[in-house]
Amino acid sequence: MKNFLKKITKNFQSNKKNLVKKKLGFFSDSEGILNRYLREKENWESHIQNTKKFILEASANKQKNIAVILGSGWLLDVPINELSSQFQKVYLVDIIHSKQIKHKISKMPNVELIEHDITGGALEGVYNLIEKYNTSNRQQLDEIELINTNFGLPANVTPDFVVSVNLLSQLDYFALAYLKKHTSFCPISLGEFKERIQKTHLEFLPKLKTCIITDYKETVYKDNNPKEIIRETFLLKVKFSDKEIANKWKWTFDTQKSYYTEGNTFMNVMAINY
Numbered sequence: 001m002k003n004f005l006k007k008i009t010k011n012f013q014s015n016k017k018n019l020v021k022k023k024l025g026f027f028s029d030s031e032g033i034l035n036r037y038l039r040e041k042e043n044w045e046s047h048i049q050n051t052k053k054f055i056l057e058a059s060a061n062k063q064k065n066i067a068v069i070l071g072s073g074w075l076l077d078v079p080i081n082e083l084s085s086q087f088q089k090v091y092l093v094d095i096i097h098s099k100q101i102k103h104k105i106s107k108m109p110n111v112e113l114i115e116h117d118i119t120g121g122a123l124e125g126v127y128n129l130i131e132k133y134n135t136s137n138r139q140q141l142d143e144i145e146l147i148n149t150n151f152g153l154p155a156n157v158t159p160d161f162v163v164s165v166n167l168l169s170q171l172d173y174f175a176l177a178y179l180k181k182h183t184s185f186c187p188i189s190l191g192e193f194k195e196r197i198q199k200t201h202l203e204f205l206p207k208l209k210t211c212i213i214t215d216y217k218e219t220v221y222k223d224n225n226p227k228e229i230i231r232e233t234f235l236l237k238v239k240f241s242d243k244e245i246a247n248k249w250k251w252t253f254d255t256q257k258s259y260y261t262e263g264n265t266f267m268n269v270m271a272i273n274y
């Protein structure tokens with residue numbers, strides 16, 4: 001009976017998690033990333049190579065027991081073969097892992113997939129705010145707890161090396177989009193929630209064991225002409241010191257005007273030893 005109840009509770013929790021992911025759009029986003037990559041393959045190549053190279057450089061001086069990759073997605077920008085041969089164990093953490101990635105990883109005995117909300121609860125919090133309480137009450141938004149759950153790793157696993165890979169600027173995206181669609185929170189409240197999610201992410205990362213790769217500004221050029229900037233958006237609410245920033249580069253993100261119809265979109269990316 002005890003086991004039966006345990007199973008039902010587990011199933012219910014897993015169904016609820018899937019519902020949250022579905023409602024918040026993670027399933028379609030995961031496919032969206034891959035489709036854009038396939039359309040822009042050559043243009044993304046230098047960004048992908050820069051990211052992989054930086055991850056391997058950052059891993060060089062770390063202990064080689066446990067590596068954790070946050071935002072691993074399709075592993076486009078993750079040097080998984082090298083990491084799995086360097087480290088005893090590699091955990092790949094993302095809100096969702098595709099069946100193709102599950103298949104690929106099944107051939108790597110020391111790599112494990114974890115599906116987890118890396119914000120520590122923003123997604124379920126926002127989902128409950130709307131579905132359960134149907135409220136735009138600022139206090140309730142502020143009360144959504146972001147709890148350090150050690151990225152969903154098994155208890156007593158302590159990472160030697162953590163990578164936050166092209167994730168920081170994305171972490172708040174679905175929670176905010178869902179809030180914008182279903183509530184009347186003002187831009188200031190939404191901006192503060194975004195800031196809390198990004199700041200908390202940095203607090204959860206173990207200092208001196210972490211590297212972060214993130215876009216920090218998106219720029220839209222008219223007709224691919226860098227002199228004609230149509231729009232420039234800063235993506236981060238957190239700051240890094242010059243000492244922490246090891247490298248910067250430009251990522252040719254969308255040349256088909258499918259992200260913004262007005263022009264071609266470039267991401268400005270930085271690599272951080274944290």
Ligand SMILES: C[S@@+](CC[C@H](N)C(=O)[O-])C[C@H]1O[C@@H](n2cnc3c(N)ncnc32)[C@H](O)[C@@H]1O
Binds near residue numbers: 077095170
């Ligand atoms: C821009 S992609 C990074 C690229 C990825 N490494 C790849 O090769 O596909 C950002 C990743 O972060 C994941 N992500 C976004 N928000 C998340 C969250 N709250 N918790 C866990 N993963 C999240 C997305 O599912 C996606 O795979």
